[in-house]
Amino acid sequence: MLTKDFYSTILSQTFSPCGNYLIAGDTYGRISVFNLSKIVQTDVVLNKEDLTPRNKITINENGQINSLLSTPSFLLVGVSDILGYNWKTIKSTTVQKPQPDWRIEIPNRKDSFENADINVMIHDKEKNHIFIGCGNNNIYVFDLETRRLLKTLNKHTDYLHSLCNNGTDLISGGEDGVVNLWDIRTYKLTNKIVPHSNEAVARPELGKWIGGVSANEDYILCGGGPKLSLWHYRFLTNSTVFPINDRGIHVAEIHKEKILAGGKSRLFYQMSFVGEIVAEIAVSAVTTYSIAHQEHPFNTLCLAGSSPKIDVCANFMYKNQQLSLY
Known part of the structure; x- marks a missing residue:
């Protein structure tokens, strides 16, 4: 087990609704539960036990956990299906092998006998819908209350990496190198960006895949094989190319007035919209695959990836603490 932990990669993270717990999913099909409320108290002397999981739960012995999603009542775990676990x-x-309270089955493609990986899940809180980006190139829309499939979006030609819900738009990016824009009122594809076709951002040696997408009312952010870049929402023209040293972007997010980004790099970046680097955080992982952040009950940014370590940043500017799977 110690060997497993040492070689583990953390692919997904989320917080409990109360914000006191961090849940991390790894390549061995387990979730680890950390008690953050004690870790972030600066006046408390911590020991090794405080910085390791209070509990580990094996969800899927035969596969990894690529995505986690926190809702008020349930933790959703993406394996070959979506499993819903009560937060209690x-x-x-004391519970080592809990049974899910419910399960949502993901449809199989007609030409495949294998279950699709669930690479990303996001929650539309207003409609109580969840959007699921899968390894079978499809995006599925489910009603979370009834757990009924509402729509299948199938315009990608390779597997999904990232989804972003922005008002009435859904933005998706994947291995095919295309950033698709969908109107979730009609579930129609309305536009797209193909970053690798733009000479200013293309990196043919790294491929055309898109690892992370994000948006606000003015801009769309995306990166992967192509350089991390901002695009004008209205005109879909390139605005900013970020001058960072990476070999592929896996996470990218517009957070308030800043850009957060990481990937295959020993640094995690916080930048302005015009490309100025505000902060560089040295990370434990060779590649950052997952970020999670919250403001309440305490300000916390957690960075994880190809390492059993999770870097905790209380002010988003530098690393305050380091959690470990073992």
Whole structure:
């Protein structure tokens, strides 16, 4: 087990609704539950036990956990299907192999006998819908209350990496190198960006894949094989190319008035919209695959990837603490 932990990669993270717990999913099909409320108290002397999981739960012995999603009542775990676990069960230190309260089955493609990986899940809180980006190139829309499939969006030609819900738009990016814009009122594809076709951002040696997408009312942010870049929402023209040293972007987010980004790099970046680097955070992982942040009950940014370590930043500017799977 120690060897497993040492070689583990953390692919997904989320916080409990109360904000006191961090949940991390890894390549061995387990979730680890950390008690953050004690970790972030600066006046408390911490020991090794405080910085390791209070509980580990094996969800899927035969596959990795690419995505986690926190809702008020349930933790959603993306394996070959979506499993819903009551938060009381997840927070318990006595339950080692809990059973999910419910399950949403992901449809199989007709030409495939294999279940699709669930690479990303996001929640539309207003409609209580969830959007699921999968390894079978499809995006599925489910009603979370009834757990009924509402729509299948199938315009990508390779597997999905990232989704972003922005008002009435859904933005998706994947291995095919295309950033698609969907109107979720009609579920129609309305536009697209192909970053690798733009000489200013293309990096043919790294490929055309898109690892992360994000948006606000003015801009769309995307990166992957192509350089991290901002695009004008209205005209879909390139605005900013970020001058960072990476070999592929896996996470990219517009957060308030800043850009957060990481990937295959020993640094995690915080930048302005015009490309000025505000902060560089040295990370434990060779590649950052997952970020999670919250403001309440305490300001926390957690960075994880190809390492059993999770870097915790209380002010988004530098690393305050480091969690570990072992």
